[in-house]
Structure formats: C-alpha cells, structure tokens
Amino acid sequence: MALMQIAEPGMSTAPHGHRRVAGIDLGTTHSLVAAVRSAIPEVIAAADGQYLLPSVVHYAPGGQVEVGHGARARAIRDPHNTIASVKRLMGRGAGEVVTLAGHLPYVLVPGEGMVRLETAAGPRTPVEVSAEILRILGARAREALGGELDGVVITVPAYFDDAQRQATKDAARLAGLTVLRLLAEPTAAAVAYGLDREAEGIYAIYDLGGGTFDFSLLRLEKGVFEVLATAGDAALGGDDMDHAIAEKILAEFPDAQAGPSWRRQVLQQARQIKEDLSTATSADTLLELPGGETRCWGLERARLEEWVRPVIQRTFASCRRALRDAGLGTEDVQGVVLVGGATRVPLLRQMVGDFFHREPLTDIDPDQVVALGAAIQADALAGNQREGLLLMDVLPLSLGLETMGGLVERIIPRNTPIPIARAQEFTTFRDGQTAMSVHVLQGERDRVEDNRSLARFSLRGIPPMVAGAARIRVTFQVDADGLLSASAEETGTGIRAEVQVRPSYGLEDADIARMLQDALQHGEEDVGHRRLAEARVEAQRVLEALDSALAGDAELLGKDELDRILQARLRLQENLEGDSPNAMSAAAEAVEKAAEVLVEQRMNRAVRKAVAGHSVEEWKD
C-alpha cells in the first residue's frame, strides 16, 4: 500500500531535525514575532532592541517602502502615503469601507471589488501592505533562528470571516512565508498562560487591541481548547480611547487649524498621555501648536478616566452577548486573560475585575501574550514539543446560502467546531439546465444584503434532465483554519460538477486580483445596495445627532450660522430618499461641515463649565 511508509499519526517522532518556526501577531496598531528557543517562548526584537513593529507602511514616490517606526514618523508629514491600521481593511470590498474612509487619512482607489489604496508608489491592496509587515517580521525571525523558516503560525481575531482569513493567508504567501495554521488570537493568549496545562475549565479572553475588541470564552477539556463563543466589535479599540482623549485636547485648542498633521500630532500625544497615566496619576505634555508655539498641558488620571470610561463600558455589551451565547454566567468563568496594550489602563483592569468578580490575569505583557502563544503553537505543530496541545476553533460566523427572495438559509451555525462540512442538495428548475450558480454568505442576518458575500459558485456540467430531476449535492467544507471550499456531485449519475470559487473580496495574488475584477462585475449590484444602505444609515445618524444638538444648543448660533445648517439639513433630507450613495454622503458631509461651528461652540461651553468647577458628569451626553 502506498501509505504504508507513514509510521506515526503524531508527527512528534518524525525524523526531522529541529524545525524553525515562529508565531506572528499581525495586529492593527503593531505586530510582533516570537519563537520558542531552548524550550522558552520569547519575542524577537529588532536590531535596535524594540520588538513591537508599528503596523504602519510608508510608500515613497520612488517605490521605496518603509515599515514600522520610521513609517509612523512619516505619518505626520505625509499622511496620504502612510498606511496604518490596514488590518481593518483586510478582506473588505471597496463598497464596504465607504463609511470607514471618512476616518482614514489615505485615499481609496475608486471602484468595486477589493479595496485599493492610492499611494505614491501606485495602488496597493491591504494584502500587499500586510505582506510588507510580514516580510520584516519573517526576516527578523530568520536572523534570530539562523536560517529559512519552515513555517509560521499567524493569529487572527476570532471573528475574522473567511475573506479576512484568506486575505491574511495570501499576505503571508506574498511575503514568502508558509502558514502552518491561522490561530484565533484569544486561543493563542490562553496557550501563552499555559491554561492548556490546567485542569478543565472556562476561560475568558478580553482583548482590547488598538483597533478591535475581541471577547472569547474558551472551554478547556481533556487538553482540547474549544472556543465556546466569541463576540466583539471590529470598530472599537484602544484607538478609540486615544480618539476620545484627542477630541478633548483638540477642543482645548479651538483656535488651532484642524489640519491632518495637527490632528495626527494630538492623536499621538493622546496615546502617550494614556500610557503615562497608566502608571502616573498626572502627566504634563508638550504640544507643538500649528503656529509653532509650544504649550505645556497637564492632565490628571481621574479626568482621563472619565473620558475613556464610556469606551470601556462599550466592551461589556460584547462580554454579555458571548456569555449568553454560551449559556454561561460570569460565575462560570475560572480566569480572565487580558490582551492588548490598552488593557494596561488601571481603570480597565478594575472595571473588568468588577464585571467578572475576579482579578484578571496580567502576569504576561499584554502586548506579547498573543505572539508568545502563537510561537508555542507553531512549535507544537512543528513537532518540536508539547504533544498534548490541540486547539480546536469554531466557525466565527454562520455560513448560509442565498435562497428565493434574497433571503439567507443558514447551513452551518456559528460557533460550530471546525473542521466541519455540510452537504446541501439542489435541483434544476428548467428542463435541460446544465449550470446553476450558488451564492455563499457569512453572517447572522436574514437578508442577503445584510450578510457578507463570501463567494459565488458556478456549477457546470450538470447532465441535462427534466426540471427537478437532477440532484446536485454540494458539500461545503470549512477547514481547521476556518477557510471554505466546496465540491459538487450529481447524485443520480455520480457526475462531479466543476466548482468555480470566486471569492467576493479576496484575491489569489496581485495578478489574479486584476482578473478577478472582471468576475466581480456580478457582485456589483449587491455592493451597490450595501453602499446605499450604509450611506443612508450614516446620513440618518448625522441627522439625529444634529437634531439633538440643535434641540439643546441652537441658541449658541448666530442667525446666519443657523440658516446655513438648516439649509444643509434640508438638502440631506431630500437626498435621503434618493438612490445615490455618493450624493447622500456628500450631503451628510456638508451638514457636518456646516455644523462644525455648533460643535465648536458646544465644546467651548462644555470646557468653560468644566473649568468653572462643575463636574464632568453634568455636561457629558
């Protein structure tokens, strides 16, 4: 028999030498690499001793690429060619990031399909940008381990969908790295704490990264880690604390022109202040105003805590949701692991402790914990150590198929342990029909347009029969990394139909991506609907915010100012009924622009009140 030479199911005794493997935490704000050396997992620092690589990539006109601290330093002077937080764009369609774009300083290449960013070196996809980061980390690991890498484990947020996971894997391939496994970040954190060697139990992983909040409940049983439930917020992170702080600082200097450079500087200072006040109770900051003047600005920890408290509070909605999904209460949780630099904030540790009625685990540096876990898992996969470790993930979001009327039929519910497969039977509805298309979606909503479009399968080569006679069995397979594939068979004749997978927002590599643009034409309408829906939601949000501000503070405005705002408001309302997302967004922007004066006045008054000795609570919304 051909397979006789394979001796062992476990690869621990495979006749390889020690394999060079590493674990990579590819984060929103920073990334890092770790490896197990002499049985000890440790992070690998760059030549300058720093191990955190800011996930920032700068593209120069000549095509030179700079990654990390150097790139971040350029962000202030050259924001348009400096790509930060690219992880938020991974696996996203151009139409999907329209609303996000307002918060990003760089320019998106117009068009459908995968997002592209305009840079001085030409358009770049998020996959290519991420590959630049991975290339640096790969080189770092090669140097430290003394040779080519046999493979890496890369961590992804537990709720990353198929397109986002595929994009991450593609980025690794572009960077010349072999991916042994994509590992959920919370699982990696639990492994770093050695929870896999503990007795059985339920553990909570609270991960407040730079740009994402990710809460997971893991069950450990018989050495198997199982993700029981995950919940999170892809648009909530430590950055939001920085933004909240920055907005307050900006409001303190209303005279300063709000150009991108000034905003960037304030944002970076805000981050520094947050970090300083995690250890000190007050901090002074030197601000360089746009006019060149330097100002010393002091802040107490107590005041900062009131600013960031709402951000922390928002995380508990996800915690409650995951607990309920898993049918558990906080009393069932045996340990809480904190991940992400933002969890150093003392108020956060206190609030998390109060929520779970137990002290969170904080022994391992929250910036390193995920990478260390990934390194341990890589080491185990390579067969270097730890035979007992097995990490079983779950499907983060339900998989479904489009059915009649634009509705989704769920075929694999979320939180099902993977790998998993599900076969579904289809039939033809016309005589002699030889092809049909299947639309696969991921998400929890009922309507097609509210879920993520994953792929369209074309089934061809169906033997011609009368309508309803063909029985086509399509098997959807999700592998251990959470990636989808499909196969199809006509069950009567045994003929296997050809399956073409067209990822809705993914790409094979840069070349295939260009070819995909054509294929994606079919997805255009869907994307259009979504854009329209998103623009409308955003427009309504702007209207509501404006109306509530006007209801309270219209008297702060002069007559002209008020008229301008009301006119912009009227135009937006007219556009709301239309079907042009661009016109809607433009009208919403016009309202925001006209209302800037109102925002400013409200801020000024609020600050005056606060300075006059009133409590912050009084003017908080």
Add this chain to the structure above:
Amino acid sequence: MMAGPTCEQCGARLENSLAVCPSCHALQPFDPSLSFFAVLGVAEDFCLDPKALRDRALNLQQALHPDRFAAAAGGLRRRSLEWSTRVNEALAVLGDPLRRGGYLFQERFGSVPPGEDQGTIRDPELLLRQMECRERLEEAVSGRDREMLDGLRAEVLAGERHLEAFLASAFAGPEENQAGIGRALLEWQYLRRLRTEIDRYEDQWDFA
C-alpha cells in the same frame, strides 16, 4: 471467530474507533459510508449521554485532528481532515436530540422524517397548537411583553422535553411506530423554530 475490521498498518483489531488503531495509532483510511454512530463508536440509540458523546469526540480529535498532521504527507493530511470533519459533524448531529432523532429515523426507516418542505401540516390538532403559539408570540412581541415571552419559552421548552421523552420510549419500543415518531419530530421542529424566534426577539430587545 468474527472477522472485524483490522488496522491497515499493523493488522490489529479495530474496536471502539474505526478511525485510529488502538495498537499502533495509525490513522485508518476514511470511510464515508460509516454512520455518525459508527464514527463516534456509540450504540445506534436515541438515548445518548451528551457528556459521554463529547468526551468521545474530543478523545478522537486528540488523535486525528489536522493539527496532528501539520507536517505529514498530503494524503494523510487529507485523511485527517476528512475524519476530523466527520467527527465534528457526528457530534453536531448526535449531540442535539432533535437532529439525532431525525438522523436515527433516517437510519431506521430509510427515509427522511417528514418536514415542512414535504407539504403542509396534515394533523389539524398540531396545526391548531402551532397557530395558537404564533398568535401569542406576535402578541408578546407587539406588546414588548418580556414576561409573556418568558412564559411562552417555558412552555415551548416543556413541550420539547415531553417530545424527547416520547421519542426515547418510541425508538426503544418493541414495535416501531414510524408515523408517531415522524409526527413528534415534526412538532419538535416547529417548537425549536419558535424558540429560536423567541431568542432572537430577546436579543433585539437587549441591544435595542
């Protein structure tokens, strides 16, 4: 002497699991025709202990999950993915008494249990009960009446437990009652869907 399946590598008898050899631990060729009961190595029965099922599945995953074969040859990796997938499928189906009942029905009687897709409800009594439940759900939802919703859920759960007990004795009964089992499975499907909707409404209220 009975000639049971043997390990393709060392020839040892495969007992509990047909996936992994108890003697040399070799992963056996994947057999897609095995029932979910056979995959997990449990009796073909309606009454199964969910905890024992999970233990069984996790023990198997320890031996055959793709992570155990990350460095193996392609053929063996494929085999591991197929086994591991089937173990999870078996746990998903057999771990849920409703799906387990439907699956067992198919194994026993050779046809899929009656479902909505095969026509409307013929049983007028069942139809009436369903309509009454729907009306109460709508009333609770339009009035945002959490208490009423909780009451309805409790009733639905009690109904489900009752059906589970009925199925346990019907499947174990000496003469098999195919029509009765089919009807119970159909009613259970309705109750389950109702419960899903109740949960969904509560979700929406919690986060509104």
